[in-house]
Every structure is written in C-alpha cells, then in structure tokens.
Amino acid sequence: MAKKILMICGDFGEDYETMVPFQALLAVGHVVHAVAPDKKAGEYVTMAIHDFDGAQTYSEKPGHRFTLNASFADIRAETYDALVVPGGRAPEYLRMNSQVVAMTKHFLSANKPVAAICHGAQLLAATGLIKGRKVSAYPACQVEVELAGAEYMGIPVDQAVTDGNLVTAPAWPAHPAWISQFLAVLGTRISL
Secondary structure (H helix, E strand, C coil): CCCEEEEECCCCEEHHHHHHHHHHHHHCCCEEEEECCCCCCCCEEEEEEEECCCCCCCEEEEEEEEECCCCHHHCCHHHCCEEEECCECHHHHHCCCHHHHHHHHHHHHCCCCEEEECCHHHHHHHCCCCCCCEECCCHHHHHHHHHCCCEECCCCCCCCEEECCEEEECCHHHHHHHHHHHHHHHCCCCCC
C-alpha cells in the first residue's frame, strides 16, 4: 500500500541525496511531498553535488535546481506516514528552524519511519530524540550524533543502519542499502 512521505529539503542540500530517493520512492508508488521552509510548490531549492575526490573532506560542486512539489506552509506532519531527511549543507540551518524541528520530532516520537542520510543526522540530533539509537552519518557529524546520546555507527560509506523505524547512512554511495532498508521499514513489496 502506498505511503505518504514527507521530504524536508533546503538550499545546498546534496543533489543525489535529494533527487535519487525522491524519484525512487515515487517509482515504487509512494506519494512524496518535497518541501522547504518559506517555499511553495513549484519553487525550487538549489542543490550541491558533494564528491569524494581525494581531499581531506568532500568537495562541493553546483547541482541541479530541485523543484518542490508541495508548499511548506500547508504541511501537517501528522498526515504523513514517513519522513526523509537528505544530507548536504541544508540540515545545518534547517535544524535552526523550530517548525522543521517540530515536524521531525513528530515522526520520531510517533515511531514513524524516518530515513536520514549524511548530514541529515544534524537535524535528528537537534530533536533531542535519538538518545540510545544507532545512527550513521557523514563522519564529520559523529560528534553531534554522540552529543545527542546516540551511538555513532562508523560503517562503510556504501552501507546503511536500521534501528527500529530509523534508517541512516553515511552518504550517497549508500543509496542501494539505505533505500532498500527504508523500503523494508515502510513495508514496501516489490516483485520482479
């Protein structure tokens, strides 16, 4: 049965970590509403592409313009079955928005499925509701995850972790594992 999924986006979110799960979840029949604070359906957020090309940290390149398909002001978290939090730079400022934090708290406290990748863990940490959970994230977020009382899972970049209803991963190379595990938590059945 199709689920209604909220995806909270922002400018300079990671391109792959936004567009790939958005399209994959739509492709298997779920309804996905992509929103960003202060933006309406039809407006866009500017994405960034983060790559691992030998520097001490990831590099950032210009990404696509990602068109939002729902208006942030119209969102009521209680009407959604699940939440997706893409990574990139967006979570660092989204976690400062009280409405975004309240929405995220709703999903965690209601034990609804939540998928977060890369820096998405910064938003999870801001809720104060991940204490005792197993959480993966981009390695630079380890300190925030641990300060929030969660157990940081230092897994390979192409792997994901499921802890109950929470599915997390370090970065976009984990898409196959992360999306597959999230689909399992959602109860999605795909037959070949």
